[in-house]
Amino acid sequence: MSPVLAGILQLLALVVALGLSYRPLGDHMAKVYSSEKHYRPEKWIYKAIGANPNVEMRWPAYLRGVLAFSAVSVLFLYLLQRVQGSLPGSLGFVSIDPDQAFNTAASFVANTNWQSYYGEQAMGHVVQTGGLAVQNFVSAAVGIAVAVALVRGFARSRTGELGNFWADLVRGVVRILLPISVIGALVLVACGAIQNFAGIHEVGQFTGGSQQWNGGAVASQEVIKELGTNGGGYFNANSAHPFENPNGLSNLFEIYLILVIPFALTRTFGRMVGSIRQGYAILATMATIWLGFTALMMWTEFAHHGPAFDIAGGAMEGKETRFGIGGSSIFAVATTLTSTGAVNSFHSSYTGFGGGITMLGMQLGEIAPGGVGSGLYGMLIMAVIAVFIAGLMVGRTPEYLGKKIGTREIKFAALYILVTPALVLCFTALAMALPTPANSMTNSGAHGFSEILYAYTSGANNNGSAFAGLNADTQWFNSTIGIAMLLGRFLPMVFVLALAGSLAEQTPVPETAGTLRTEKPLFTGLLVGTIMIITGLTYFPALALGPLAEGLAA
Amino acid sequence: MNNSAGNTGRVLWAGLRALLVLTVITGVLYPLAVTGIAQLAFPSKANGSEIKDANGKVVGSELIGQTYNLPLKDGEETAAPDLRWFQPRPSNGLGGNSVNTRYKLILSGATNRSGDNEDLIKWVTDAKAAVVKDNSTADYKVKPSDVPADAVTSSGSGLDPHISPEYAKLQVHRVAEKNHLGVAQVEKLVADHTDDRILGFIGEPRVNVLQLNTALKNLTAAKG
Numbered sequence: 001m002s003p004v005l006a007g008i009l010q011l012l013a014l015v016v017a018l019g020l021s022y023r024p025l026g027d028h029m030a031k032v033y034s035s036e037k038h039y040r041p042e043k044w045i046y047k048a049i050g051a052n053p054n055v056e057m058r059w060p061a062y063l064r065g066v067l068a069f070s071a072v073s074v075l076f077l078y079l080l081q082r083v084q085g086s087l088p089g090s091l092g093f094v095s096i097d098p099d100q101a102f103n104t105a106a107s108f109v110a111n112t113n114w115q116s117y118y119g120e121q122a123m124g125h126v127v128q129t130g131g132l133a134v135q136n137f138v139s140a141a142v143g144i145a146v147a148v149a150l151v152r153g154f155a156r157s158r159t160g161e162l163g164n165f166w167a168d169l170v171r172g173v174v175r176i177l178l179p180i181s182v183i184g185a186l187v188l189v190a191c192g193a194i195q196n197f198a199g200i201h202e203v204g205q206f207t208g209g210s211q212q213w214n215g216g217a218v219a220s221q222e223v224i225k226e227l228g229t230n231g232g233g234y235f236n237a238n239s240a241h242p243f244e245n246p247n248g249l250s251n252l253f254e255i256y257l258i259l260v261i262p263f264a265l266t267r268t269f270g271r272m273v274g275s276i277r278q279g280y281a282i283l284a285t286m287a288t289i290w291l292g293f294t295a296l297m298m299w300t301e302f303a304h305h306g307p308a309f310d311i312a313g314g315a316m317e318g319k320e321t322r323f324g325i326g327g328s329s330i331f332a333v334a335t336t337l338t339s340t341g342a343v344n345s346f347h348s349s350y351t352g353f354g355g356g357i358t359m360l361g362m363q364l365g366e367i368a369p370g371g372v373g374s375g376l377y378g379m380l381i382m383a384v385i386a387v388f389i390a391g392l393m394v395g396r397t398p399e400y401l402g403k404k405i406g407t408r409e410i411k412f413a414a415l416y417i418l419v420t421p422a423l424v425l426c427f428t429a430l431a432m433a434l435p436t437p438a439n440s441m442t443n444s445g446a447h448g449f450s451e452i453l454y455a456y457t458s459g460a461n462n463n464g465s466a467f468a469g470l471n472a473d474t475q476w477f478n479s480t481i482g483i484a485m486l487l488g489r490f491l492p493m494v495f496v497l498a499l500a501g502s503l504a505e506q507t508p509v510p511e512t513a514g515t516l517r518t519e520k521p522l523f524t525g526l527l528v529g530t531i532m533i534i535t536g537l538t539y540f541p542a543l544a545l546g547p548l549a550e551g552l553a554a
Numbered sequence: 555m556n557n558s559a560g561n562t563g564r565v566l567w568a569g570l571r572a573l574l575v576l577t578v579i580t581g582v583l584y585p586l587a588v589t590g591i592a593q594l595a596f597p598s599k600a601n602g603s604e605i606k607d608a609n610g611k612v613v614g615s616e617l618i619g620q621t622y623n624l625p626l627k628d629g630e631e632t633a634a635p636d637l638r639w640f641q642p643r644p645s646n647g648l649g650g651n652s653v654n655t656r657y658k659l660i661l662s663g664a665t666n667r668s669g670d671n672e673d674l675i676k677w678v679t680d681a682k683a684a685v686v687k688d689n690s691t692a693d694y695k696v697k698p699s700d701v702p703a704d705a706v707t708s709s710g711s712g713l714d715p716h717i718s719p720e721y722a723k724l725q726v727h728r729v730a731e732k733n734h735l736g737v738a739q740v741e742k743l744v745a746d747h748t749d750d751r752i753l754g755f756i757g758e759p760r761v762n763v764l765q766l767n768t769a770l771k772n773l774t775a776a777k778g
Binding site for chain 2: 001003005006009010013045048049050051064065068069070071072073076118120121129130131133134137138166169170173174178181182185186189190191192193194195196197198203204205206207211213215217219220221224235236237240241242243246247248249251252304305306307308309311312313314315316317318319320321322323324326327328343344345346348349351352355442443444445447450467468469550553554
């Protein structure tokens with residue numbers, strides 16, 4: 001069997017697996033966020049929090065919950081790293097410096113998991129398992145909660161109430177993320193991922209001497225790292241490390257985990273707004289972009305244009321033998337079209353166009369299918385923009401799901417789509433204009449520029465992957481990327497919740513012959529076009545200087 | 555205003571309590587439970603898939619690549635490969651930036667060099683020349699076009715435990731000669747240690763270098 005055919009078959013297997021879990025998981029999540037019943041352990045948790053899960057919140061209250069929980073999380077994680085040197089179970093690692101601790105705390109709370117540290121050389125068991133992995137769960141649950149609040153905004157009328165943040169947060173963790181993680185972690189251990197609390201120890205080698213091994217709760221962190229579209233590796237090599245991703249099967253399973261919740265959330269959305277077909281239209285949009293990007297990535301990586309790859313006879317630099325080109329390309333697209341940022345191969349050593357595809361994937365706003373929750377709300381914002389554009393074309397007030405998209409709504413949507421491009425382009429321009437940031441580059445020329453463009457694209461879009469040649473552990477990058485991650489995560493959430501509140505207050509407008517049918521393929525086409533044009537116009541000049549220049553020269 | 559400040563304080567306090575409770579659940583109970591089950595059900599895998607030689611001595615992990623080098627000589631910066639053994643993929647250092655420490659596990663990572671990077675072009679060119687030279691024997695000449703890509707490029711982790719079957723086959727004549735074994739014998743050894751794709755299509759065909767070298771050592775020990 002040729003590697004290309006094997007790659008295509010792996011992609012098909014992935015589609016089948018995602019298809020099989022789409023309905024049960026999507027329906028389950030709809031039930032989780034609609035149910036009135038609280039399980040007993042959940043009641044204990046609410047009691048410990050001191051929150052009444054039955055109180056409905058309007059958008060400002062919901063937002064306060066999101067921001068308060070996240071602010072406390074940043075502070076807690078920051079302090080945990082700052083005192084690591086005095087904690088037991090830290091493998092002898094010292095406390096993390098203030099700028100890096102801020103960067104890492106912001107990174108994990110913002111569901112980005114950008115890492116300016118080397119996991120196996122900096123973080124002990126307590127910080128990894130009790131700090132970083134916890135944020136993998138809760139930052140994902142926060143993302144889903146905000147998406148569900150927006151969906152409720154479409155589904156509810158004349159109320160302004162969006163649900164209870166604490167209930168949504170706790171249910172997301174307890175009823176969705178934890179059960180899948182327990183099973184998934186054991187699957188990964190069965191494949192060979194490690195799961196122990198051993199310290200750093202010496203292990204004998206074939207030719208004598210020894211290697212130094214790091215123990216750790218790797219499988220349990222790996223599974224939620226993918227499932228919660230987080231991406232922060234236990235080890236520096238992330239999912240390329242054999243202890244995190246031991247074989248082809250674990251690789252495919254990890255890609256599945258990355259994609260399963262974001263895709264299934266479109267079913268949850270359809271259920272909650274009372275039209276499964278509306279969910280299918282969103283799903284079709286996501287799937288079209290995802291499959292298109294994957295096909296392009298496989299094409300460019302198998303074609304391997306580039307001087308070094310031509311000499312080598314293949315683009316295997318930075319890729320593992322057990323995954324090959326196919327398994328690496330599928331992973332790279334899945335991780336950058338979601339907010340994951342885990343890598344099983346190193347994007348900086350992809351072909352020029354391949355690197356460009358990973359960047360463009362993030363620049364689309366990570367909505368195909370996007371991060372857990374953030375992918376759905378990002379895509380719904382684009383849907384609002386698309387109906388608005390369609391409305392302008394025919395000269396009538398646009399509506400989506402029975403809600404009018406008026407001045408107020410379109411302002412929130414427009415602000416949403418302006419946040420990340422502004423962060424990415426301004427910070428990139430600033431870094432290029434200043435004398436010192438360029439010292440962090442490993443590569444020169446177009447690819448050196450790409451390293452910096454990639455860093456801010458990844459940070460502001462909460463991805464976390466990198467053109468890792470960039471030495472990002474400097475005060476400049478730790479601070480600016482930290483700020484980009486926080487603003488790129490929480491400003492959009494403000495606009496999403498404001499939009500949700502505004503929608504939930506409306507009285508639904510009846511469907512007429514002139515209503516744009518947003519469940520039809522025509523709308524899917526319109527939506528794909530809107531996404532590509534808006535992003536293309538925003539980022540084209542920057543992409544032309546980086547990956548396009550590199551790709552065309554090869 | 556007092557009321558709003560009090561309100562903010564209350565929400566932050568709730569947030570802190572929520573974080574602490576969820577930390578106990580997802581940061582303590584969950585990893586301990588998974589570790590407990592994993593250690594009972596898959597003890598070998600959960601602890602790193604160690605491989606032992608014929609004497610029962612641990613020689614490494616099935617999952618982690620190693621170097622098979624001669625002892626470092628005076629004045630050498632990097633040790634020369636011990637050509638009796640099958641050689642793994644290159645694992646290039648990264649200068650002062652992010653570091654790949656040549657199959658020392660304590661820090662994993664890639665070179666992150668782009669396709670048009672001068673260093674990478676040189677590494678690949680040099681590696682290719684070395685593979686051709688090292689593997690050509692009196693009656694077996696390696697052509698540059700025979701060298702597969704994995705033989706001249708570094709992996710993502712810098713710890714790749716595998717090489718492609720093509721690269722293993724290319725080393726057969728040299729390994730047979732250095733160990734005074736028959737070519738057919740070594741060819742069979744490689745074939746026995748070649749893993750196909752899982753279920754025929756998942757992942758890539760590969761040869762585990764440590765397992766192959768362990769078997770090779772047993773073979774030479776049995777013979778000699």
